[in-house]
Amino acid sequence: MLTQPPGVDFYALDELLTSGERVVRDKTRTFVVENVLPTINESWEQARMPIELVSELGKLGLIGGTIQGYGCPGLSAVGAGLVSMELARGDGSFNTILAVQSGLVMPSIYLGGSEEQRQRWLPAMARGEKIGAFGLTEPLVGSDASHLMTTAHSAGDSYILNGAKRWIGNASVADVTVIWARDEAGQIGAFLVERDTPGFRAEPIVGKGAMRAVWQAEITLENCRVPAENRLPNARGFRDTTTVLTRGRLGIAWSALGHAIACYEKALEYTQQRAQFGKPLASFQLVQDKLVRMLADITAMQLLCWRASRLCDEGKLTPAMASLAKLNNARKARQIAADARDLLGGNGILLENHIIRHMTDVEAIFTYEGTDHTNTLLVGREITGFSAFG
Ligand SMILES: Cc1cc2nc3c(=O)[nH]c(=O)nc-3n(C[C@H](O)[C@H](O)[C@H](O)COP(=O)(O)OP(=O)(O)OC[C@H]3O[C@@H](n4cnc5c(N)ncnc54)[C@H](O)[C@@H]3O)c2cc1C
Numbered sequence: 377m378l379t380q381p382p383g384v385d386f387y388a389l390d391e392l393l394t395s396g397e398r399v400v401r402d403k404t405r406t407f408v409v410e411n412v413l414p415t416i417n418e419s420w421e422q423a424r425m426p427i428e429l430v431s432e433l434g435k436l437g438l439i440g441g442t443i444q445g446y447g448c449p450g451l452s453a454v455g456a457g458l459v460s461m462e463l464a465r466g467d468g469s470f471n472t473i474l475a476v477q478s479g480l481v482m483p484s485i486y487l488g489g490s491e492e493q494r495q496r497w498l499p500a501m502a503r504g505e506k507i508g509a510f511g512l513t514e515p516l517v518g519s520d521a522s523h524l525m526t527t528a529h530s531a532g533d534s535y536i537l538n539g540a541k542r543w544i545g546n547a548s549v550a551d552v553t554v555i556w557a558r559d560e561a562g563q564i565g566a567f568l569v570e571r572d573t574p575g576f577r578a579e580p581i582v583g584k585g586a587m588r589a590v591w592q593a594e595i596t597l598e599n600c601r602v603p604a605e606n607r608l609p610n611a612r613g614f615r616d617t618t619t620v621l622t623r624g625r626l627g628i629a630w631s632a633l634g635h636a637i638a639c640y641e642k643a644l645e646y647t648q649q650r651a652q653f654g655k656p657l658a659s660f661q662l663v664q665d666k667l668v669r670m671l672a673d674i675t676a677m678q679l680l681c682w683r684a685s686r687l688c689d690e691g692k693l694t695p696a697m698a699s700l701a702k703l704n705n706a707r708k709a710r711q712i713a714a715d716a717r718d719l720l721g722g723n724g725i726l727l728e729n730h731i732i733r734h735m736t737d738v739e740a741i742f743t744y745e746g747t748d749h750t751n752t753l754l755v756g757r758e759i760t761g762f763s764a765f766g
Pocket of ligand 1: 476510511512513517518519520542543544545546587592740743744745746747748749750764765766
């Protein structure tokens with residue numbers, strides 16, 4: 377069995393966790409070590425999605441994050457974050473499958489859905505028996521998501537959807553995709569589109585150099601008719617999309633932390649073992665400088681995640697706070713992955729050492745759930761009162 381070194385905890389942050397949060401973290405870590413790490417490099421090379429592992433994770437009661445009831449674990453925001461962190465510490469692609477399911481789709485249905493919609497989808501998704509996708513981004517509308525162009529016109533007891541979506545994680549294998557579209561009144565709403573609905577097509581995007589073990593799809597919606605009851609009744613405008621994204625961004629801050637920890641752990645171990653100029657690499661001052669910077673950044677990232685998540689549980693997390701955590705942690709993880717790659721020399725680009733996979737995956741999380749610029753402008757608007765978006 378592969379062994380996983382203990383997590384990085386320079387400031388004894390473990391003491392800030394509840395015993396339940398520690399259990400969830402350790403359960404996730406064990407799952408990743410036993411089920412994800414042994415095959416992930418092969419899956420990454422073959423661009424194969426280890427979708428079969430989702431129901432295994434479901435059996436452990438780790439899908440559904442903070443959602444209470446409906447078979448979901450009802451974790452604290454810290455507990456849900458620790459699950460994301462440990463999944464990402466193992467692998468970004470597998471974590472992304474769950475970040476979409478647990479972090480975007482299920483909260484959309486929980487917050488925006490009717491009781492019937494919640495009952496129909498949430499328990500099955502929590503068990504990992506049903507897969508969901510979240511369709512917001514479009515080919516012509518990325519960062520500017522509030523100006524989405526997909527339309528949903530009412531036609532008696534149904535809606536007719538037309539438009540296109542791009543980069544939609546899980547969509548080509550999902551049982552249901554939450555499609556964000558604009559109705560005749562110009563209001564943004566969310567519609568549950570099931571896999572075999574005529575007029576819905578989802579094709580995986582190929583040729584990716586990051587997140588290779590999860591598929592994102594290009595979706596076309598051509599006169600796609602969905603029953604009127606598939607509209608989420610409580611998703612009424614982009615403000616509600618933002619509510620979902622705020623939680624999602626906090627989850628990505630935790631994911632970035634997981635990637636950073638994996639890279640730091642490997643770099644520390646490698647530089648202690650490899651010698652050059654007759655001494656271990658870790659004994660050189662320049663190498664120590666890099667390792668210490670990584671540790672300082674990771675410790676700050678941990679504190680940011682912990683505090684933002686406790687604020688989330690108290691109902692005090694603002695969208696700008698989530699943006700700050702996401703942008704800060706994604707930036708730091710990007711630097712840590714690049715430094716760790718460097719410290720392994722040529723071996724840093726080999727998949728068997730895992731860092732290059734984390735490094736490319738961090739490129740994707742730097743972009744998704746709001747690019748670095750988008751989240752910066754959201755925080756900038758909050759602190760200055762001026763919008764610099766357009
Ligand atoms: C692996 C992956 C998974 C994804 N999963 C999903 C998913 O499941 N569901 C979903 O809906 N979407 C998903 N996305 C889409 C993701 O959210 C978008 O890629 C992201 O919002 C950026 O949009 P874009 O790629 O069109 O880039 P663009 O918006 O075209 O941005 C390109 C560049 O321009 C910059 N830019 C744009 N506007 C401004 C501005 N006003 N000021 C300064 N700079 C600006 C951006 O910061 C960026 O650097 C995913 C993307 C990736 C790569």
